[in-house]
Amino acid sequence: MKPQARVLLVGDEPGLAGLVAALGAAAARRTDPFGLRFAVVADAAGALAEVARDGAVQTVLVDAAGGDAARELPARLKAFRPELSLYAIVPGRGGAGFDDAPLDGVFRRDAVDAAGWCRTLSAGLAEKSATPFYDALRRYVAMAKDSWHTPGHSGGDSFRGSPWVGDFHDFVGENLLRADLSVSVPTLDSLLAPTGVIARAQALAAEAFGARATFFVTNGSSTSNKVILQTLLAPGDVLLLDRNCHKSVHHGVILSGARPVYLPSTPNHRYGLFGPLPRRVILDAIDAHPKARALMLTSCTYDGLRYDLAPLVEAAHARGIKVVVDEAWYTHGRFHPALRPTALEAGADYVTHSTHKGLSALSQAAMVHVNDPGFDARLFRENFNMFASTSPQYALIASLDVARRQAVMEGYTLLSRALAFAAELRERIDATGVFRVLTLDDLVPAELAGDGVRLDPTKLTVDVTPSGLPAEAVRAALFGRFNIQVEKTTHNTITFLVSLGSTRAKLERLADALAQLARERRRAAPLRPLKLAPLPGISPLACLPRDAFFETGERVPLLVGQGSANPALLGRVSCDQVVPYPPGIPVLVPGQRIDAAALDYLARLVGGARPVEVHGLDAGADGATLRVLSADEERVRTEGSPEG
Template sequence: MSLPSTDPVVHLLVVGHDEAGRAALVAALAAEACRAALRPALAVQGAAPGQALAAVRADAAVQLVLIDLHQGDEAVALAQALAQCRPELSIYLLLDDDDTRGLVEALASERVDGYFFRSDADPAGWVRILAAEVAETAATPFYDALRAYVAQAKDSWHTPGHAGGDAYRASPWVGDFHDFVGEQMLRADLSVSVPQLDSLLHPTGVIAQAQRLAAQAFGARRTYFATNGTSTSNKVIFQTLLAPGDTLLLDRNCHKSVHHGVILSGARPVYLDSSVNERHGLFGPVPRARVLQAIQDHPEARVLILTSCTYDGLRYELAPIIEAAHAAGIKVIVDEAWYGHARFHPELRPTALEAGADYVTQSTHKVLSAFSQASMIHVNDPGFDEHLFRENFNMHASTSPQYGLIASLDVARRQAVMEGYGLLERSLGFAAELREKIDATGVFRVLGLDELLADEVRSDGIRLDPTKLTIDISASGWGADELRDELIERFNIQIEKNTHSTLTLLLTIGTTRSKVSRLFDAMLRLARQAQKERREPRPAARLPRIPHFTRLACLPRDAFYEAGERLALLDDSGLPNPALVGRVCCDQIVPYPPGIPVLVPGQVIDAAILGYLVRLLQSQRSIELHGLAMRDGEPHLRVLREAERARLRPLDGG
């Protein structure tokens, strides 16, 4: 597959039955495109209707399709098939008359971007309109405005204090920072004092335009740029949809920001235990039956939030779950932080929005090309309260957003639309190649979907994002931490994460042939070393099984905001402190990895949870336990005092 060169060329595909007529139209359009000296250049090619779908799959540079078919229903069917494969395509139809146009509009108005009439043959005009379509799709309103403003070289008498980098430039102490970061980056670090660049908190200009283009690209009614990550995006949505005491169904495996959102919103959570692959210490989706049962058991629930895909690439079959939630009047939020690229390749779709989700959060920086912390919030909720959302958004957003982050979101959207399909096709090819080559080492092995799934979710229609590779290293004799360090120190390769028996690699649109080659070379060398040294496979060392959720004695928010008292995790003998059993935790206790809370504020501690935490602390040195209160070097848990617990309103059964 060919990818666009440094000087982009957009391909227009003309589709028609009549070979001679098609060739004549291609020639006429190509001649007009050449005469107009368009930028980007427009190349025209033809295909028969039966070849069109294969053509747009094979050529990532195709951005425009002109369908010249006399039968309206055939034209509509082809337009729908092309849009289903690559929704970013701009599709135009060549029609006979207004009657045909009415048929097409009735059947596929959202799939067709424009029309031309055969009776008004005007190749020059058509090329002009198609070129304008490309320009609109590829526009970067905010980035263009930022770049133009920086080029004007205005003197800065406003924030930030480094004044476009001038504070660094001549400094003998920090001048090297100016050189490291770069002139343009510092000049572009501006503030809300520049009205030409719009306001993220109340966008009406170039930021609003950029967000509209993003909504169109990702298939949302509205899209909002977030400069402090998906973590804050989740909290904003929670506070928009949930009032204190409202019931929320949530995947226990979700990101800790979701659990923080529970505290901030004052919601009453119903935690759904995720599936667990105990062999490899991987946490997967919540079984579908468990989600559907929770929907049935909690008719009062207002919101359901799920994570799709998971850190390891497992994604739900969302449509039936969302359909059941909507039937019960429940809004659905999907944390798609690790799956923001899915819209731009048919192998990765449907996205959560396409499956019917009301709200979707994406870490555009994780798998597309935005800067770190740059994320998007997509909204398809028909009952969306924009005023309330904006009030909550502004509560969390900085009044001094980083304009480079906003520009990177604008640019990332442009790249995803204009070349995302080709780049993802390349990444998927690299992923398949790495699977085959790593497996061929005879020591390391890339886990497939069947090996990643827990038994209880095998019939749930779960699929795997191929761009996330989980490598089983247990046969190599290397420990996971040891192997990770070897890769970084000997081969300059930094992986995404590891468990006790796996490494996780993340392929993105930035993955290159050279990186793939270096990675495979490193894995091959390490495999040969393991064989030469006759390393014995390590015994299956499983993490202690995470205990099931117990129960909530009170709302998480109520427990969190009490002062509580701090009790030692271990007693004087170094054993689990029995005084903690039956007490109510005030904090979120999260072993990382995997990052799933074992305790949340308001949860009752039992002996199983206490024993689990102690075993982790004593035997799993590579795992961090977030949320413990340290006193004199000893771990403590903050729990409600009995008087505080008595004062708080108990939940049913609490």
């Protein structure tokens, strides 16, 4: 399939029809990789309607003869679809009132050159759709150079023809293996110090996402979060963070030596979900800690809940506090007006994207976007290089380049389709009478009412309670009987992600499968509610998380007797982060003094009839143990250090 790029000319001057014909003829005479097609709309309203209707519209030419409405149109178009290329047609020299408009160029009505205009428009599309790194990688592979460098499989030759591992070559494909190169190939630039094709690809990504600078990451937003926190925070600096953030943020606290102020999460006990923090909690924390160095928030959550970020960013900036937003699950938001504003558009200083989650990138491919006016590029690069591999996977870098290109050139079209699919699925799932897609009101706890929280409609959280089956049983049925894999489950919900790769065929299979299960379970008794123990609050910190984590500590059994909590752990200081899955939120963080609530909660999880996956405990042959500071270590670490 070849691309088709529509170009709109906006105006009601009689000569525009002839200009469109001339441009179309000029495009037909030249090699046109973008399939340029031209059309006229009479006014600004028509242009906005056509841009909304057809994602193939890539470029708009606004005739200055349209007066004030024409001069205001570029800004309105950019606000709706930032990726559009915009030009003005002016009567003579000068900007004709477009001096402050977000234009890519200006054409003069008294110097019409249809062939030249087509070249300019085509060059603009070529620049916007360029994939510098991917193109360089393809060219290098096509050169068929003999490999006398790493990696050891030498372009896949060690696999090919092997009776033991030859099938791996066939499974992953020759191009992927030929493109698996090393830093021994200077024409492909260096991820650790980019000056060539990677630097150009990152600059295009920054423009696409609305950042001052963008950095490609090949080991996920987990590493991105750590790099940012270690760049911003020195030992002892105060970090405000929501407790339900990704565990990589808590790891960043340990590594940076920050003093965290944990803000309490807002649980939805009925569905076992956690939402954003109430606005008042965040604003109060900013007021209470005016010398905090940074505020870290997650938007959107795994379940699609998004903050109204702008007032939070404004309040933090008023105190000189940097705002970091983990936007791992919202990489696609920039490319459809129904999903904006993004964190960058709301003024965040740093944003992390798990590009692979919402756009067409390979797993682990991620980006860091920077808008901090005080950005220390040297310090950031040192921290980036501390975490990044010196042997990055080039296919991941290429996929970031390609994902950005697709998002810019057809993201609006694909997201419009995804949003339509999500709306249809919501209707058809609700129509089963057994399964129901949760609404924003279902998901948002009462204390967030009025905070402007929004829901990403591409994330469908389905209540399975009326089926009488736990969500895990529904998941198993979808997988085993209908060949459908879901994103995640809680006790009584299943989450489906609608993405750029969702298709009509997949939609029909999912809707039919749920309808079939609903028919089978229509007369079943509803699932009994699971009584989830409230997640205990973070008790006072006895020392910095880093100080506790890097001590040797001693291991103390979590349970004694017939599975009861070990009282010897009360008052001890945890060395590790202890995280149950679900819900994936720490019960203990390093440096935290263990209280009865946390201890009893963990004992119920580990000693209960239904095993729960818990990270941070050592599950040895004699049962789970918890690493805590020894008496001597605690005395050294807490002496003169106020708790709280």
